[in-house]
Amino acid sequence: MNARPPVAVTVDVVILTVHLGRLQALLVTRAQDPFRDRLAIPGGFVDADEDLPVAAVRELEEETGVTGVRVEQLRTYGAPGRDPRPERVVSVAHLAVLPEPVAVRGGDDASYAGWYDVAEVLTHPERLAFDHAEILGDAVEEVRSRLERTSLATSFVGEVFSLSELRGVYEAVWGRPLDPGNFQRKVRQTEELVVATGETRLSPTGKGRPAALYRAARPGVHDLNVPITRG
Amino acid sequence: MNARPPVAVTVDVVILTVHLGRLQALLVTRAQDPFRDRLAIPGGFVDADEDLPVAAVRELEEETGVTGVRVEQLRTYGAPGRDPRPERVVSVAHLAVLPEPVAVRGGDDASYAGWYDVAEVLTHPERLAFDHAEILGDAVEEVRSRLERTSLATSFVGEVFSLSELRGVYEAVWGRPLDPGNFQRKVRQTEELVVATGETRLSPTGKGRPAALYRAARPGVHDLNVPITRG
DNA sequence: TCAAAAGTGTTAATTCTACACCCATGT
DNA sequence: ACATGGGTGTAGAATTAACACTTTTGA
Numbered sequence: 001m002n003a004r005p006p007v008a009v010t011v012d013v014v015i016l017t018v019h020l021g022r023l024q025a026l027l028v029t030r031a032q033d034p035f036r037d038r039l040a041i042p043g044g045f046v047d048a049d050e051d052l053p054v055a056a057v058r059e060l061e062e063e064t065g066v067t068g069v070r071v072e073q074l075r076t077y078g079a080p081g082r083d084p085r086p087e088r089v090v091s092v093a094h095l096a097v098l099p100e101p102v103a104v105r106g107g108d109d110a111s112y113a114g115w116y117d118v119a120e121v122l123t124h125p126e127r128l129a130f131d132h133a134e135i136l137g138d139a140v141e142e143v144r145s146r147l148e149r150t151s152l153a154t155s156f157v158g159e160v161f162s163l164s165e166l167r168g169v170y171e172a173v174w175g176r177p178l179d180p181g182n183f184q185r186k187v188r189q190t191e192e193l194v195v196a197t198g199e200t201r202l203s204p205t206g207k208g209r210p211a212a213l214y215r216a217a218r219p220g221v222h223d224l225n226v227p228i229t230r231g
Numbered sequence: 232m233n234a235r236p237p238v239a240v241t242v243d244v245v246i247l248t249v250h251l252g253r254l255q256a257l258l259v260t261r262a263q264d265p266f267r268d269r270l271a272i273p274g275g276f277v278d279a280d281e282d283l284p285v286a287a288v289r290e291l292e293e294e295t296g297v298t299g300v301r302v303e304q305l306r307t308y309g310a311p312g313r314d315p316r317p318e319r320v321v322s323v324a325h326l327a328v329l330p331e332p333v334a335v336r337g338g339d340d341a342s343y344a345g346w347y348d349v350a351e352v353l354t355h356p357e358r359l360a361f362d363h364a365e366i367l368g369d370a371v372e373e374v375r376s377r378l379e380r381t382s383l384a385t386s387f388v389g390e391v392f393s394l395s396e397l398r399g400v401y402e403a404v405w406g407r408p409l410d411p412g413n414f415q416r417k418v419r420q421t422e423e424l425v426v427a428t429g430e431t432r433l434s435p436t437g438k439g440r441p442a443a444l445y446r447a448a449r450p451g452v453h454d455l456n457v458p459i460t461r462g
Numbered sequence: 463t464c465a466a467a468a469g470t471g472t473t474a475a476t477t478c479t480a481c482a483c484c485c486a487t488g489t
Numbered sequence: 490a491c492a493t494g495g496g497t498g499t500a501g502a503a504t505t506a507a508c509a510c511t512t513t514t515g516a
Contacts, residue, residue, distance in 0.1 A: 005279035007240045009309070009321050048236035048319070049311040076307045076323050078240070080280040088279070090240050090321070092307050149376075164495075182479070184496060200495095202487070208494025209486040395468075413506065415469060431468095433514075439467025440513035 010091045011056045012043035012132075014074065014139040015064070016118070017098040018156050018172040023118040023143075024101060025136060026064065027128075031111035034084050035129030039121065041136065042113070043091065056094040063113060064104050070155050071096050074139055082131045093135050095143065097155040119175075140173075147173055151193055154216035160197055162211035163187055192217045241322045242287045243274030243363075245305065245370040246295070247349070248329040249387050249403040254349040255332060256367060257295065258359075262342035265315045266360030270352065272367065273344070274322065287325040294344060295335050301386050302327050305370055313362045324366050326374070328386040350406075371404075378404055382424055385447035391428055393442035394418055423448045 015026035027039040042063045046055040056071045071094050078090040104113040118140055125133035146152045147170060154161075156169040167183045187194055195217050200210040246257035258270040273294045277286040287302045302325050309321040335344040349371055356364035377383045378401060385392075387400040398414045418425055426448050431441040 005277075007238060007277070009238045009240065046236075046238070046309070051311060052307065052309040052321075073306055075304055076283065078277070078283040078323065080282060090283075090323075092309065092321075145380075162495085179480070180494085181481085181496065181498090186478095200486095203494060205493080206488060207492075208488085209496075211495055393468085410506070410508085411467085412469065412471090412508085417505090431513095434467060436466080437515065438465070439515085440469075442468060 006087060008087050008089045009046045010043050010089055011046055011052060011059060012041045012077075012091045012093045012135060013056050013060050013063075013071070013096050014041055014093060014136060015060065015096045015098065016139070016143065016156075017101050017115070018169050019101050019115065021168060021172050023140070023172050024115045025118050025121065026101075026104060026113065027116050027121070028063070029112040029114075030129055037111075038129040039116065039127050039132070040129040041093075041132045046092075052092050053094065056092075056096070060096050064098075064102050066096075066098060066102055069096050069098060074135075074142055077131055077135060079131070091135075093139065095139055097152065099156060099158045144173055151216060151218060154194070160199070160201075160213045160215055162201060162203075162213060163194075164203070164211060166194070166214075237318060239318050239320045240277045241274050241320055242277055242283060242290060243272045243308075243322045243324045243366060244287050244291050244294075244302070244327050245272055245324060245367060246291065246327045246329060247370070247374065247387075248332050248346070249400050250332050250346065252399060252403050254371065254403050255346045256349050256352065257332075257335060257344065258347050258352070259294070260343040260345075261360055268342075269360040270347065270358050270363070271360040272324075272363045277323075283323050284325065287323075287327070291327050295329075295333050297327075297329060297333055300327050300329060305366075305373055308362055308366060310362070322366075324370065326370055328383065330387060330389045375404055382447060382449060385425070391430070391432075391444045391446055393432060393434075393444060394425075395434070395442055397425070397445075 017024050017026075026042065028042050030036055030038055030040050042059060044055075044059050044062075046052065047058075050058070052073065053071050057067075057069075060069065060071065061067055074093040074095050076090060076092045078088075080088060082091075083089040101115045104115070118136065121127065122133065122137055122140070125137075128136065143152065153166055153169045153173075157165050163184050164180065166187065167178055167180060170183070171177055193216075194214040197213045197215055199213045201213055202208075202210045248255050248257075257273065259273050261267055261269055261271050273290060275286075275290050275293075277283065278289075281289070283304065284302050288298075288300075291300065291302065292298055305324040305326050307321060307323045309319075311319060313322075314320040332346045335346070349367065352358065353364065353368055353371070356368075359367065374383065384397055384400045384404075388396045394415050395411065397418065398409055398411060401414070402408055424447075425445040428444045428446055430444045432444055433439075433441045
């Protein structure tokens with residue numbers, strides 16, 4: 001066997017939300033070299049004896065103050081040279097989803113933290129540090145796929161939500177409009193996805209018929225890979 | 232930030248095949264503590280400056296002599312204490328798929344390497360070392376899911392294959408019989424999955440009408456996540 | 463000619479899609 | 490009343506699922 005090379009393990013957290021019909025990501029502007037002034041996905045080193053999702057949640061809290069969100073592993077990036085510094089860095093990318101953009105502040109490594117339109121950032125991949133354009137692109141692809149297989153969509157909305165809000169998530173992530181009527185039926189026929197609260201709420205514009213409100217059928221579940229039955 | 236704790240990064244390779252209608256995994260029997268005499272998923276440390284999939288392919292070759300197979304990342308296991316030894320071990324699990332069980336030999340850490348029925352092993356998880364029962368279970372779940380979304384099934388069969396062979400893969404992984412006629416149409420209607428060679432071959436039993444032979448539509452592709460269009 | 467496996471045809475059930483239409487609210 | 494967004498009905502298209510049936514081979 002070979003000698004174990006020194007390796008640093010980090011967690012990167014792709015934090016997504018949908019705002020004004022667009023998929024947004026929380027990115028930091030790096031305050032130091034390498035890649036000073038470039039955008040980066042928040043992340044940091046895993047502590048000793050700290051589990052990976054715990055580290056991801058801690059980083060998320062440190063960056064945004066947000067607690068109680070679902071964090072799920074995406075994939076791991078370990079190509080040699082992906083970090084130009086001498087030490088090799090293997091990064092376990094995670095996904096966190098928020099119902100709305102939260103106020104953010106810069107951290108130690110970051111001069112500024114803010115929300116960016118994902119589609120726009122991905123058309124300028126050179127603005128991202130390291131291999132973070134690849135990670136962000138992969139994350140978006142995964143989210144697109146998980147929307148149709150899991151209950152992930154419900155973590156993009158608040159605790160109670162209307163089906164139009166939920167539809168807006170799918171439309172933003174998939175980038176195409178969905179038929180409101182068909183969406184309504186589909187979601188309600190899907191077991192283990194939403195439960196009606198019995199309440200209604202007027203739309204934010206104040207116009208139109210009030211919408212029935214729902215909750216996620218599995219509120220406490222932190223595992224995004226809850227399969228939703230289909231047929 | 233915190234001091235980087237020393238962490239070892241390994242790759243584990245879940246090697247699967249279908250034999251006699253059953254999903255099989257290549258496992259080694261550990262020759263040393265911890266978990267001496269228990270079954271384990273082959274794996275080893277990542278070399279310095281070695282990319283993760285390269286390490287997985289190398290480990291696969293060292294264990295089995297097999298080259299040229301598709302290797303795809305599954306997920307990463309990093310819970311503290313998953314390896315009882317003092318050094319923390321983060322394992323990036325990969326998947327490799329072979330068309331048939333190959334002759335195997337033990338390696339440095341293994342007194343014996345052999346093929347095991349996956350369903351049977353998973354009913355006795357205590358026979359597996361570390362968290363390898365979890366890894367193997369997750370891997371099987373992933374394979375089940377990827378069979379319907381990607382062209383993964385074609386890596387379970389040889390370079391040329393009949394559609395019954397391919398159907399046998401689905402039946403073994405999903406654990407239920409599929410209608411031969413419907414399967415035939417479905418596969419051929421799916422773009423980018425198989426192409427006819429024009430040849431035929433008699434079934435192994437020598438009975439029945441010879442089957443038309445096919446090749447995978449994307450032979451050189453090492454990325455399992457080739458989406459197969461549906462509709 | 464028979465058994466076996468490959469492959470085709472056919473039909474009913476189900477699911478998807480488009481879109482017409484009704485409902486409940488504020489102005 | 491009317492504009493607006495929520496929600497239901499419905500009919501045709503597309504897909505799935507079940508299974509009868511034909512084809513091609515070796516014995």
